[in-house]
Amino acid sequence: MDQIYIEYKETLAALKPRFRRDFIDEIDWEESLLFILGSRGVGKTTLMLQYIKEKFGTSSTALYISMDDLSLSNYTLLDLAKRHAQNGGTHLFVDEIHKYNNWSQELKNIRDKIKELRVVASGSSILDIQKGNADLSRRSVVYTLHGLSFREYLNIELKLNLPIISLTDIVSNHEIIVPQLLEQFKPLQHFATYLKYGYFPFYLEGIKNYHHKLGNVLNVVLEQDMALIEGVDLTKIPKIRKLIYLLSTQVPYQPNITKLAEALETDRITLLNYLNSLQKASVLTLVRLNGKLYTQLTKPDKIFLQNTNLLYLSQSNVNIGTLMETFFANQIG
Known part of the structure; x- marks a missing residue:
């Protein structure tokens, strides 16, 4: 000892x-x-x-x-x-x-x-x-514990002490809140960098190899965590990687589970299990409408990658609509 x-x-x-x-x-x-x-x-x-x-x-x-x-x-x-x-x-x-x-x-x-x-x-x-x-x-x-919010990222980069502001307050009092924030910083000056590099704290080690490190993190999640905890067969990991790639390169939409399963050469139930496991692993966000009864085998209404940084693992230019929707789902999720 x-x-x-x-x-x-x-x-x-x-x-x-x-x-x-x-x-x-x-x-x-x-x-x-x-x-x-x-x-x-x-x-x-x-x-x-x-x-x-x-x-x-x-x-x-x-x-x-x-x-x-x-x-x-x-x-x-x-x-x-x-x-x-x-x-x-x-x-x-x-x-x-x-x-x-x-x-x-x-x-x-x-x-x-x-x-x-x-x-x-x-x-x-x-x-x-x-x-x-x-x-x-x-x-x-x-x-x-989640990754860094945009607020936390700004606090780190600009040495600020911005408080948490609820979505309700933003909607109700934005005419007061926005001018107060603009006196302290210019959001758009830092927004694009956050979307690409700012979610995981290890960006502070340098952004040159950030996405390489993020890719390694994703590999460990797939090859170790999902295999160890969820019992996913290691031989199926390439299909899960393909699933992540397909979802990252498409504009978020109401998924056609049957066609997606066909693209992966798997069945519908297996695909839904993959999606739920990836949500647990903080790789995906599955959005479901309020008022509906859902089970693990019910298809989600929309599928997003869990954070915007992950989108840049498969492409250098990400659709702006995809970025904005993914950012919003991540920040309020």
Whole structure:
């Protein structure tokens, strides 16, 4: 355990974030068990480490571990939690929880047997806490972290402190709100860059290789997360890639599921399952009209890529209508 604590302190010391997300303050970190779910690359690890650094400093009462760390292979999650609690630990932060086979049962055991220990677990947005070996839905609180909104992007780039404004306020009070905002910045000056590069915080590492990194993120989601969590056959991944490409190069429309299935050489039910899995993975947004009864096997009324940055993986010039609709669906979704 000593080496685990040493590596944790080194990880914490290396953290030098360039911004702080408001989402940190929205979380009730004192819940017995809470999950932070989200797409790869949205900043779940940074968020947890920032909170640890702010709240605990260098104290060993908190411990951060990542379940994709080979050095933890000789320990069970329950064993790590017990040892941390015996050492005076009060909070355990577990990253990449979906990489650990028996995660749901052991988290249940930790919550039931080590009641004084607070556990925060992060994982893929695909993760369904009701589908593990132990149903944790009544024992935990789930938060979802999204990529950067345009407001957050502007706050980072321009060092502003723009507040959240609801859609209702914008519609009702836009004549007051817009002039106030225009005094601080020119939205269109930064909008195109955000649409292409600004959704994932790793754009701060540089935009030259941004889409290459984004492509790698998408590959990991398809080849690892969907295979591991959703049970998607790896031999079917090329068809799912083709599906994403077809959707990204077409103007959003009411989909013809039969024709789309024919283009992928698959059946209707399989295609609908792919679409729902991709929505869980934060790759797609499936829009359904209010007032209708939907199941997983009901076709959506419209399909968008989850964010505008993904559109640029397959093309350099994106239809402006597609960009605007995708942006709107993402920001209010």
